Structure formats: C-alpha cells, structure tokens
Amino acid sequence: MKKAAYSFPEEVLEHVFSFIVSDKDRSSISLVCKSWYEIERWCRRKVFVGNCYAVSPPILIKRFPELRSVTLKGKPHFADFNLVPEGWGGFACPWIRAMAGAYPWLEEIRLKRMVVSDESLEIIAKSFRNFKVLVLSSCEGFTTEGLAAIAANCRNLRELDLRESEVEDLSGRWLSDFPDSYTSLESLNISCLGNEVNLLALERLVSRCPNLKTLRLNRAVPLDRLPNLLRGAPQLAELGTGAYTSEMRPDVFSNLAEAFAGCKQLKTLSGFWDVLPSYLPAVYPICSQLISLNLSYATVQSPDLIKLVSRCEKLQKLWVLDYIEDDGLEVLAASCKDLRELRVFPSDPFGLEPNVALTEQGLVSVSEGCPKLQSVLYFCRQMSNAALNTIARNRPNLTRFRLCIIEPRSPDYLTLQPLDDGFGAIVEHCKDLRRLSLSGLLTDRVFGYIGTYGKKLEMLSVAFAGDSDLGLHHVLSGCDNLRKLEIRDCPFGDKALLANAAKLETMRSLWMSSCSVSFGACKVLGQKMPRLNVEVMDESGPPDSRPESSPVEKLYVYRTVAGPRLDMPGFVWTMDDNSALRIS
Amino acid sequence: MEPSIYQSELNLEATELRLGLPGRTNNKRSSPEDRSRSISISISKSSSVDSSGPSNATDHDDDDDDHQNSVQPAKVQVVGWPPVRSFRRNSMQQQKQKKDEHNNNNGDGSAMYVKVSMAGAPYLRKIDLNVYNSYSQLLNALQNLFKCTFGEYSEREGYNGSEYAPTYEDKDGDWMLVGDVPWDMFTCSCKRLRIVKGSEAKGLASL
Numbered sequence: 001m002k003k004a005a006y007s008f009p010e011e012v013l014e015h016v017f018s019f020i021v022s023d024k025d026r027s028s029i030s031l032v033c034k035s036w037y038e039i040e041r042w043c044r045r046k047v048f049v050g051n052c053y054a055v056s057p058p059i060l061i062k063r064f065p066e067l068r069s070v071t072l073k074g075k076p077h078f079a080d081f082n083l084v085p086e087g088w089g090g091f092a093c094p095w096i097r098a099m100a101g102a103y104p105w106l107e108e109i110r111l112k113r114m115v116v117s118d119e120s121l122e123i124i125a126k127s128f129r130n131f132k133v134l135v136l137s138s139c140e141g142f143t144t145e146g147l148a149a150i151a152a153n154c155r156n157l158r159e160l161d162l163r164e165s166e167v168e169d170l171s172g173r174w175l176s177d178f179p180d181s182y183t184s185l186e187s188l189n190i191s192c193l194g195n196e197v198n199l200l201a202l203e204r205l206v207s208r209c210p211n212l213k214t215l216r217l218n219r220a221v222p223l224d225r226l227p228n229l230l231r232g233a234p235q236l237a238e239l240g241t242g243a244y245t246s247e248m249r250p251d252v253f254s255n256l257a258e259a260f261a262g263c264k265q266l267k268t269l270s271g272f273w274d275v276l277p278s279y280l281p282a283v284y285p286i287c288s289q290l291i292s293l294n295l296s297y298a299t300v301q302s303p304d305l306i307k308l309v310s311r312c313e314k315l316q317k318l319w320v321l322d323y324i325e326d327d328g329l330e331v332l333a334a335s336c337k338d339l340r341e342l343r344v345f346p347s348d349p350f351g352l353e354p355n356v357a358l359t360e361q362g363l364v365s366v367s368e369g370c371p372k373l374q375s376v377l378y379f380c381r382q383m384s385n386a387a388l389n390t391i392a393r394n395r396p397n398l399t400r401f402r403l404c405i406i407e408p409r410s411p412d413y414l415t416l417q418p419l420d421d422g423f424g425a426i427v428e429h430c431k432d433l434r435r436l437s438l439s440g441l442l443t444d445r446v447f448g449y450i451g452t453y454g455k456k457l458e459m460l461s462v463a464f465a466g467d468s469d470l471g472l473h474h475v476l477s478g479c480d481n482l483r484k485l486e487i488r489d490c491p492f493g494d495k496a497l498l499a500n501a502a503k504l505e506t507m508r509s510l511w512m513s514s515c516s517v518s519f520g521a522c523k524v525l526g527q528k529m530p531r532l533n534v535e536v537m538d539e540s541g542p543p544d545s546r547p548e549s550s551p552v553e554k555l556y557v558y559r560t561v562a563g564p565r566l567d568m569p570g571f572v573w574t575m576d577d578n579s580a581l582r583i584s
Numbered sequence: 585m586e587p588s589i590y591q592s593e594l595n596l597e598a599t600e601l602r603l604g605l606p607g608r609t610n611n612k613r614s615s616p617e618d619r620s621r622s623i624s625i626s627i628s629k630s631s632s633v634d635s636s637g638p639s640n641a642t643d644h645d646d647d648d649d650d651h652q653n654s655v656q657p658a659k660v661q662v663v664g665w666p667p668v669r670s671f672r673r674n675s676m677q678q679q680k681q682k683k684d685e686h687n688n689n690n691g692d693g694s695a696m697y698v699k700v701s702m703a704g705a706p707y708l709r710k711i712d713l714n715v716y717n718s719y720s721q722l723l724n725a726l727q728n729l730f731k732c733t734f735g736e737y738s739e740r741e742g743y744n745g746s747e748y749a750p751t752y753e754d755k756d757g758d759w760m761l762v763g764d765v766p767w768d769m770f771t772c773s774c775k776r777l778r779i780v781k782g783s784e785a786k787g788l789a790s791l
Contacts, residue, residue: 081664164671192671196718219675222721243717247725274679274717296672299679347676349666379666406666463665488664 216240333369388422451478526575
C-alpha cells in the first residue's frame, strides 16, 4: 500500500522525462534508482558520444534501444592541424552498420572528425526510412558517389551538411539524384566541395524546397548564378556564397543587389572566396539585419571591410582575416555593440614579417567596445601582459579565449617578460572561462594561475610552454572541470602524469605530443588504470625497440568502458595489462 | 606520405629550407636551451592536402614580388603550427596564387589574356582567363560578350541545340571543343578562343 503511494506509473515518469533534454540531466535522472534508469533508457531519443572509442556500438545499443539521433566524435582535435597520422582511426562504419540493424527509425546522424566511407553512406541511405539529418563535420573518406546514394534514397532528408569535410569530388552529377518529387530540404552545406555541381539541378532543387533556410554553396558556383538561386529561395536565413567575383558589369551588380535585397530573412552570410571588392556593396541592403558574418576567406583590405562591417549594427558573430587590421577592429568595436564572438585568422601564417597592421591593440579595442563579447579566437604577432590584463578586466564575461601568437615562445614585446601574468589575469577575472588556448613565452607560473583560478575550465590547449612537470601538475590537480587537455612541445613528463593518473578518468581525453613522457611511464599508466586507454603513437617504430626512458612521440589517453580498441594501425600501441603480449 | 621527423640538433641551419642568397641568416633562431627540450621539427611533405603542389616555400617567393628583388628565406615549418586548418590554408594559397598570376600576367607560356574571335564579328575581343574559376563562368561571360548562346554541354554531343559553340586553340595548335578537359588543364593550354557556328562544332564533337 505504502509502496503504491510513492510510485508513479511508468507512463507518467516517461512523460516527465520527455521534457528533460540535456544529456547531463538525463544522466542524472538515470542515476536516481534502478527503475528510473530503466524508464529513462527506453525513452532516451538522443545521444552524444564525445569520443567514439569511449564506448562501443553494442554497449550503446544495449542501453538505449530507441534512439532517433546519434552524434559521434572521432579523432582528437589536433587532427585538424595534421598532428594525427593518416589511418589513426575514427572509423564510422562499425557504428553505422550496428545502428542500421538496431535503429530502423533513426533520424539523425552527426559525425565529427570521423572516417566515413561511401559504403557507410549507402547503408545510411538504404536503412533508415525516416532519415532526416546528416552532418559530416571535418570528416573524410567518402566521395560524391556516397552523396548520390543519400540524394537518391532519403526521401525525408532535411539537412545535408558537409562542413569542412574532405570529399573526393568525382562529379557534380550527384545533386541531380535528388528526385523531382523531393521537396523537404531545409539545410544544405556543400561549401567544401572542389568541383562544380550541376547548376541547373541546384537551381531547381533550391526553388522547389519551400523550407530551405540554409544554403552554403561551394567556391565553384559562379557569382552571376547567385541572383537566380536567391530568387528561388527568398525565405533563406543563412547563405554561403560561392566565388564572389565576376567580370565587373553593372547588370551583374544590380541583379545581385536586387536579389540580396529580396531576402528579407537573411541573417547569416559566409563564403566570399576570391572577392572582387567592388561587388561587396551588393550586400549593403541586408547588412542591418545580419547577425553572423564569415569573411574569413575574403582577401580584401581593411577599408572595404570597414565599409561593410560598420553597416552591420546587429552583428553578433564575425569571422574575418587579419586584413581588417587594428583600424578595422576599432570601427567594429564602435559599430557592433551586440558582438558575442570574434575570430581573426592569419592571412599569411608562414610569413616571417607581419604583412598587416594588426596587433594586440585591435583585440583591446574590441574588448573595450563590445560588452557582450564572450568568445575570441585571435591570431597575431605580438602581445603584452598589459594588453591581456586590460582585456581581462574589460571582459570578465569571456567564456572562450584562444590566442595564437604566431611565433612560438614570443615574450611580452614591451617588457620581454613571459606572458604568465597576462594569461593569469584572464583566468582570474574571467570566472566562467570554459575554453583557453595559450601561446607565447610561458613558464610554470601561468599553469599555477590556471590551476588556481580556472575552476570552470573545460578545455585547455598548450603549445611550446612551461618549464617542468610542475606546470602539468598544477593544471591536472587544480582544474576541477577539465575535460580535454591537449599539449604539444612542452617539457612535461612522467611525474605529473603518474601523480594525477586518477584525474584522467574524470576527463574525456589527454593529448601530449613532442613532450617528455617516457615509454615506461606510459606502460605504468596503462597497467595502473584499466579504465583508460593509453595509446602511444610512434611512426619511427615500436616503442619497445628503444629504452624505456625514451620519450614517446605522441600520447593519447582517454577513458573508456569499451576496453582497448581493435582497429589500431601499425603505429599505435595500447598500453595495458597485456601490453607485454601485444608488442612482440 | 609520412613526414620525416628530425630531432632539432645543432645542425638546424644546415637542414633548413632556404630560398635566400647564401650568407643571409634568419632572424629569431631558437636558443640552445630551447633546443635541449625535445622539439620535433618536421619538414613536412604532406603538411597540406592541397593538390596544387607548391610547397609553402614557394609562396614566399610570390609574396616578395612586390618588394624589390629580395627573396626572403623560407621558415622551417613546424608541423601543425600555427594551428590553421588545412582547408583554410589551401584555400588561402589558391587565392594568393590566383592574385599573383593575375598581377604578373603575360610573358610566360600560359598567358592568361586570350583573344576571342567570332565568325561574323567585326573585331576580336580579349578576356582574362584568370578571372574565371570554371567553365560555366567563362561561357556566361562569352555569351554576354558576343550576345550568343551555347546550349547545354554534354560529353557525347558537345553543345547541343545551339547556334554557336566555343572552341579553343591549344598549345599544339589544334582546335578543341571547350569543356572536354578539366578546367585547370584548359587554362594552361588555351591560347585563343573562337566562337563557331553550331554546325562547325558538331564536327569537332563527334570525333
């Protein structure tokens, strides 16, 4: 009797749970008691797997039998910068095969930094009747043939987003494989494709899909075809142009300006390859409604950028090349009071001398003028502690701060001191900082500050910094919320790693390359911590062919419930209890 | 495809890629203390997936065409630094090359300005092939310039159902139908263009 009074029928709980969408909360619910765990797992529809090797397809399917949406991430972040050799892993196929069997009603697949084959795409195309969303972010391994299979078979497809993937572009014909009866497209991103798609097919597709909100074209779509496309989709909210150049002719320009003006809902612009500056004014009619602008491929000079940006009073997000210079950033600071995110990319990252007048001053101006600024990615060639201090005090609401001073180990250019105090000010004042990337000349002291103040820090990227193990120890022992730590070319070694072994189980992953971690220490770590995969990468040969004290090339440690992975290439070894047997 | 990795030792300068005149030294070299830490410097052959080939060392050459005649020494590249993604790097390289070719046009074999003639037109025109990235861009421009239409291109039938078709003279002196070879190959081999009547072009297409 008493029992009944205290328990809800399952249906009621399920209904309540359906309002809980965040993964963290779902996880918390499942820990309350066994029956809640059971109910929750049957009604979970969406899952995010931050590291595809942390769990396995059978484990996922066993626990969550009724998923509609799966997100998987594969390679570590440093793969973006060629630090992860070809063939390392992150294969999507086993996942897709398993899901094809277990989830006939799967609607959404989102993959990041994974290797996806045409075969996998064909399986997706044929296995899920109600498939709606395919996002392949920074993926590779597939060709336009795989895309053709998706186009031809997925009747209910809403979103096809290939952002920044490497696609072997065999032919633009795949786009024609969307049947004439197909009209449900809402979002298409083909900006990464190298070759021309069939433009006529594209125009027809765009004009027959009334819900198309996002269209990101590739460079090969010529500018003079853009007006037609825009007229076919006046409801567009996000547009990525193709090449933004053409023979300068008044009718092309006026056609373009008119077409832009007709897109009353357009809020996001990107693309802008090969920009002819005289065509930029064509977007002026819609500048006042823009909230996001990606000009990071636009090789135009500061005056043209200023004219454009100063008209975008509602701008919240700006990605731009350092051609904008300090002057342009000052105008940005004065004009765009709603700015939340700024990314400034280098136009000439490998040049020895600065090619633009962009310094720390630009960032200082923006930090002063934009009260809502939260997220910064900034490439520059000089920085000072004073500037960092000012930025920190101006913007304590920063949540993401990634600074890349191009020359490694650059000191404060005014005092020639390390930049420890400057970054220290950042972590001290920005109490909600979740992501931080360091650069410049840094000693162990900066890590002391990070360990002390970086309590909300979740991701830290370090390069060419620190003096000793103490630096690493400060971070591992101090940052309570650390999930991802990636380090390259720092003198961090065995002591800090082994002393904080338990910490690693609370994190998603740790990457260390060109540091001073010895093979022996990796073995010890692997043996001590069965719930971690300790992977050593070495392209010059098996690590046990060298003394145990010699440093490993690359180390990738991550927590897992799936045990050591079985798909490693020849240059990756897992350190575990069986490591003695494995390496022969 | 695997980058070779060297531990940075005292021979750094000997192994460094340079384009400068002998005797010029690089500014900012790493100090001996720095070198004692394990810095791996990869002279990466595969640092970019860019198929257009030229290494970053060559890019610096292009950079300096504006400054006198001095050639800056190329920097020894550290893999993955600065942290700029391949897609972005390749894209910037391509755009830069295009601009530089555009600025330093004519004189070399693959001249970018080409003459365009059309049967019946009173005079020839000239266009800069470098302004275009693809066949459709070029063909649109030609159609506008000469107020003619080309129709749909297909491999089998050439430009079907149109009054006119675009042809070009290649490096070997042969007259080819525009559109058969990849765009980049076309721009390298095209010496001049000629817009011919559809009937003339059919002869070319059916070969």
